Amino acid sequence: MSVAQEKALVFLLTVAPLVVVALWSLFATQYSITPSKAILLLYYLLYVYAVRWIADPYLRLLGFLHLPRPSDRSFIFGNTGPILQDPHGRQTFSTWIDTIPNSGIIYFSGYFYAFHNVLLTTPEALQDVLVSNSYDWEKSPSLRKLLARTIGRGLVTVEGAEHKAQRKSVNPAFSGKHIRDLVPLFWSKSQDLAKVIADKLDVVCSEPTAGNEGKEGRTGIVEINQWASRATLDIIGLACVGRDFGSIYNSNDEFIQQYNKIVKTDNGGSILSMVLDTLSIILPIHVARWMPFSSRIREASDGRLVEVKRRDMETESEKQIDILSVLIRSGQFSDDGLVDQLLTFLAAGHETTSSALTWSCWLLAINSGVQDRLRAELRGYFAHSNDLTITAASLENLPYLDAITNEQLRVMPPVPVSSRAAIRDTTILGQHIPKGSHVVFSPWAINRSKKLWGPDAEDFKPERWLSDGQGGLGGSKSPLSLLTFLHGPRSCIGQAFTRAELKCLLAAMVLKFKMHMADPSEVIEPAGLLTIKPKNGLRLRLTEL
Numbered sequence: 001m002s003v004a005q006e007k008a009l010v011f012l013l014t015v016a017p018l019v020v021v022a023l024w025s026l027f028a029t030q031y032s033i034t035p036s037k038a039i040l041l042l043y044y045l046l047y048v049y050a051v052r053w054i055a056d057p058y059l060r061l062l063g064f065l066h067l068p069r070p071s072d073r074s075f076i077f078g079n080t081g082p083i084l085q086d087p088h089g090r091q092t093f094s095t096w097i098d099t100i101p102n103s104g105i106i107y108f109s110g111y112f113y114a115f116h117n118v119l120l121t122t123p124e125a126l127q128d129v130l131v132s133n134s135y136d137w138e139k140s141p142s143l144r145k146l147l148a149r150t151i152g153r154g155l156v157t158v159e160g161a162e163h164k165a166q167r168k169s170v171n172p173a174f175s176g177k178h179i180r181d182l183v184p185l186f187w188s189k190s191q192d193l194a195k196v197i198a199d200k201l202d203v204v205c206s207e208p209t210a211g212n213e214g215k216e217g218r219t220g221i222v223e224i225n226q227w228a229s230r231a232t233l234d235i236i237g238l239a240c241v242g243r244d245f246g247s248i249y250n251s252n253d254e255f256i257q258q259y260n261k262i263v264k265t266d267n268g269g270s271i272l273s274m275v276l277d278t279l280s281i282i283l284p285i286h287v288a289r290w291m292p293f294s295s296r297i298r299e300a301s302d303g304r305l306v307e308v309k310r311r312d313m314e315t316e317s318e319k320q321i322d323i324l325s326v327l328i329r330s331g332q333f334s335d336d337g338l339v340d341q342l343l344t345f346l347a348a349g350h351e352t353t354s355s356a357l358t359w360s361c362w363l364l365a366i367n368s369g370v371q372d373r374l375r376a377e378l379r380g381y382f383a384h385s386n387d388l389t390i391t392a393a394s395l396e397n398l399p400y401l402d403a404i405t406n407e408q409l410r411v412m413p414p415v416p417v418s419s420r421a422a423i424r425d426t427t428i429l430g431q432h433i434p435k436g437s438h439v440v441f442s443p444w445a446i447n448r449s450k451k452l453w454g455p456d457a458e459d460f461k462p463e464r465w466l467s468d469g470q471g472g473l474g475g476s477k478s479p480l481s482l483l484t485f486l487h488g489p490r491s492c493i494g495q496a497f498t499r500a501e502l503k504c505l506l507a508a509m510v511l512k513f514k515m516h517m518a519d520p521s522e523v524i525e526p527a528g529l530l531t532i533k534p535k536n537g538l539r540l541r542l543t544e545l
């Protein structure tokens with residue numbers, strides 16, 4: 001639709017019905033449409049209310065029409081047509097950001113032009129929404145309700161003052177100091193992972209060459225995604241609850257079964273449970289959470305986990321370092337509150353780190369030069385040490401490992417897109433944004449924007465973090481050019497945790513194996529609902545070193 005057509009549409013849906021109703025009310029009594037003036041007035045008020053309700057979004061549209069926006073639009077889909085064919089809008093948002101001239105925001109409309117969205121395209125616009133006016137924006141109520149039904153009222157699902165208070169209480173458990181304490185645990189699990197995978201490989205003997213006997217070694221094809229999922233689950237279990245789920249050894253830990261039942265969507269729910277689940281989404285959070293049929297959350301909230309931990313803390317002489325212990329010691333949470341936070345960490349921290357590890361392995365498998373250089377850095381580091389143990393201090397002295405971690409989180413952000421709704425009238429870069437409008441920000445598109453990262457933005461180049469001369473910004477001009485964990489009061493609380501964990505896992509894998517694609521011609525496609533994973537898994541050929 002052209003701008004003229006859009007303005008005509010607004011007129012048709014706003015002014016015209018009011019004119020019609022005014023004429024109608026003038027002549028209605030004359031033609032005795034209704035005998036009662038009171039009923040006529042009631043009709044009139046109802047009609048005006050209905051027109052106002054329908055017209056409201058279209059009147060708001062006028063406030064956006066001057067903003068840059070995509071040219072492909074239709075009445076039914078607004079501008080969302082291309083997004084529907086492009087999961088998470090990854091490619092669409094990237095194209096818009098790099099090709100539509102704009103100074104920080106691009107407007108795009110939803111169905112029937114009735115929903116208004118603003119795509120944030122520059123660090124300055126992101127700063128306004130995520131940092132300066134963060135509490136003018138909230139996650140969509142339906143999404144929060146859906147999440148709260150399964151993970152309770154933890155950090156992810158609460159808003160406003162409740163969020164501020166919770167964040168303040170949880171922050172110390174994720175402080176730099178505490179994450180340093182967790183590094184030995186990350187490293188030990190990472191080594192377990194490498195060992196368990198190695199034991200599954202086939203023993204082969206290489207061809208003898210002149211003067212050399214054939215050497216025995218282990219190699220095989222491994223689906224990495226499922227190992228990444230198991231390892232990151234075990235790490236989060238140990239770090240958050242102090243409990244080894246043992247899923248890399250295929251354990252049947254009761255809590256894990258419970259967790260899978262709660263968080264996984266593919267657990268074969270019956271039609272009845274689907275209906276009940278739907279009902280509990282529709283109901284307000286507080287009600288749904290305590291409904292007898294909302295059994296999932298009840299099962300996890302049985303409090304035993306916290307009870308056992310309290311007992312361990314009393315009886316064991318060694319200070320417990322897991323996050324649950326830190327939260328219990330803070331004395332800020334009820335037992336229910338603790339369970340909600342734990343489920344939140346599991347849900348927010350498991351799939352995401354598992355996705356990040358999978359993509360790291362993929363990037364190293366298709367960039368063998370980077371893989372070799374990382375291995376050389378690690379071997380060089382350990383050559384000067386008697387003990388092959390990664391500590392928090394060693395992580396600070398492995399610059400290439402740090403660069404790879406930054407770069408893989410930049411090019412393959414596990415959460416590719418997120419959004420917020422304005423809960424009051426606000427502004428972005430001075431532009432008035434009425435209550436009810438939506439902002440969309442795409443870590444995928446921002447992290448890969450040529451405007452922010454240069455012409456090689458799409459390439460995996462860890463070196464950009466080594467010689468950027470920009471204080472660790474990878475050659476970009478602002479920290480907000482990297483959006484993987486967002487920024488501001490609602491940024492990922494687990495960022496430092498993730499970075500340390502990923503470094504340990506990658507170091508263990510690279511020291512133990514040479515990684516290649518099982519089928520070098522295979523095209524790996526990202527897919528997924530909230531986090532992205534390789535659509536058909538990731539098969540790598542691992543050769544033990």
Ligand code: HEM
Nearest residue numbers: 155156345348349352353356414415418490492493494498
């Ligand atoms: C690669 C790994 C990770 C990525 C990419 C990631 C990404 C994110 C993003 C994008 C958000 C903001 C979502 C939004 O508000 O729209 C977020 C929030 C959050 N993340 Fe992470 N995350 C990761 C790992 C973790 C881990 C390991 C934990 C905990 C152990 C964690 C806990 C949380 C929590 C609690 C929030 C909500 C924070 C708040 O609203 O105050 N995340 N994460």
